[in-house]
Amino acid sequence: xxxxxxxxxxxxxxxxxxxxxxxxxxxxxxxxxxxxxxxxxxxxxxxxxxxxxxxxxxxxxxxxxxxxxxxxxxxxxxxxxxxxxxxxxxxxxxxxxxxxxxxxxxxxxxxxxxxxxxxxxxxxxxxxxxxxxxxxxxxxxxxxxxxxxxxxxxxxxxxxxxxxxxxxxxxxxxxxxxxxxxxxxxxxxxxxxxxxxxxxxxxxxxxxxxxxxxxxxxxxxxxxxxxxxxxxxxxxxxxxxxxxxxxxxxxxxxxxxxxxxxxx
Amino acid sequence: xxxxxxxxxxxxxxxxxxxxxxxxxxxxxxxxxxxxxxxxxxxxxxxxxxxxxxxxxxxxxxxxxxxxxxxxxxxxxxxxxxxxxxxxxxxxxxxxxxxxxxxxxxxxxxxxxxxxxxxxxxxxxxxxxxxxxxxxxxxxxxxxxxxxxxxxxxxxxxxx
Numbered sequence: 520x521x522x523x524x525x526x527x528x529x530x531x532x533x534x535x536x537x538x539x540x541x542x543x544x545x546x547x548x549x550x551x552x553x554x555x556x557x558x559x560x561x562x563x564x565x566x567x568x569x570x571x572x573x574x575x576x577x578x579x580x581x582x583x584x585x586x587x588x589x590x591x592x593x594x595x596x597x598x599x600x601x602x603x604x605x606x607x608x609x610x611x612x613x614x615x616x617x618x619x620x621x622x623x624x625x626x627x628x629x630x631x632x633x634x635x636x637x638x639x640x641x642x643x644x645x646x647x648x649x650x651x652x653x654x655x656x657x658x659x660x661x662x663x664x665x666x667x668x669x670x671x672x673x674x675x676x677x678x679x680x681x682x683x684x685x686x687x688x689x690x691x692x693x694x695x696x697x698x699x700x701x702x703x704x705x706x707x708x709x710x711x712x713x714x715x716x717x718x719x720x721x722x723x724x725x726x727x728x729x730x731x732x733x734x735x736x737x738x739x740x741x742x743x744x745x746x747x748x749x750x751x752x753x754x755x756x757x758x759x760x761x762x763x764x765x766x767x768x769x770x771x772x773x774x775x776x777x778x779x780x781x782x783x
Numbered sequence: 784x785x786x787x788x789x790x791x792x793x794x795x796x797x798x799x800x801x802x803x804x805x806x807x808x809x810x811x812x813x814x815x816x817x818x819x820x821x822x823x824x825x826x827x828x829x830x831x832x833x834x835x836x837x838x839x840x841x842x843x844x845x846x847x848x849x850x851x852x853x854x855x856x857x858x859x860x861x862x863x864x865x866x867x868x869x870x871x872x873x874x875x876x877x878x879x880x881x882x883x884x885x886x887x888x889x890x891x892x893x894x895x896x897x898x899x900x901x902x903x904x905x906x907x908x909x910x911x912x913x914x915x916x917x918x919x920x921x922x923x924x925x926x927x928x929x930x931x932x933x934x935x936x937x938x939x940x941x942x943x
């Protein structure tokens with residue numbers, strides 16, 4: 520059976536594309552790294568892929584605000600393609616900078632196919648510092664996200680961002696996110712309890728680390744699942760009893776499996 | 784036509800840069816500063832009308848959830864409290880990478896050709912009773928500006 524084709528979107532300043540490619544390959548996908556100009560020039564067609572991933576990095580130097588310029592490029596140059604891709608239920612993931620892009624492009628929270636008015640944002644960490652370290656995450660029990668299906672354990676993944684503080688536009692948006700099962704990941708302490716800084720590295724409202732759209736196919740998160748694919752990625756693998764698989768791998772496997780079933 | 788756009792954080796949003804500069808000022812040994820507000824400035828030379836510049840602000844330069852902006856006038860700050868204003872700009876001839884990115888970003892709004900140049904600067908509003916311009920000068924020199932590539936100017940604002 521054909522492996523699902525994964526489009527890993529690249530642009531100036533993307534720097535986690537190779538790890539993300541590796542993750543999808545381990546998950547039995549068929550990933551390709553594609554520069555956005557290839558799509559704008561129509562040398563590549565988004566619709567010919569099964570999964571879209573916007574990896575981490577510092578697109579356009581994080582100038583003006585993280586992810587803003589790439590978000591506008593998606594919204595104004597590729598709007599229709601992206602909207603169709605997401606609306607037909609194909610899996611989309613944005614990691615770190617990619618999450619900032621999905622939110623600022625209006626694909627997340629995604630109350631409409633592309634939210635005209637920004638419903639949430641990711642802004643500077645409360646600490647005003649770039650936070651780069653391992654953190655703990657709990658997967659919300661009632662979330663609808665296909666990417667985290669079946670994952671119940673407390674996850675440990677690294678974060679590496681300066682602008683990761685999630686803020687919804689208003690309380691109504693936060694209530695909608697919760698009621699729709701769109702809150703997917705929340706920062707916790709090592710015991711899985713919600714806690715302030717440093718467990719919550721950026722001051723996100725309700726410790727939100729990742730959300731999905733109402734359909735559950737578009738997923739964005741600040742931590743880096745592609746940096747925890749085997750136990751050897753973990754700083755304490757010699758001291759702690761860890762499984763062979765890293766905590767991030769299942770997220771990629773879920774999307775690849777979902778695409779395979781969808782294709783049948 | 785040259786437009787000067789100021790972007791600042793809304794009142795209910797934490798100004799993380801301002802807070803961190805405030806801490807650094809205290810570490811310099813200057814205890815007279817009580818609060819710092821940071822403001823991003825864009826000086827845009829463009830053949831655009833006001834409505835187009837307004838669109839550029841809304842769609843590219845600001846985050847509508849956390850920030851507010853004004854064109855050709857300063858964003859609001861607590862003018863009644865004693866304060867000194869420090870502005871930091873790149874020296875002539877130094878590459879302004881963020882300014883270049885604004886031109887790149889304007890491409891997606893189909894107004895790239897109309898922009899001749901973009902310069903970016905930062906304004907710091909230093910609040911504090913009895914803060915002197917000499918102290919503001921020290922803060923600008925030691926903390927806010929890198930003298931090799933940046934210039935600063937100090938505006939007395941409202942002195943106590």
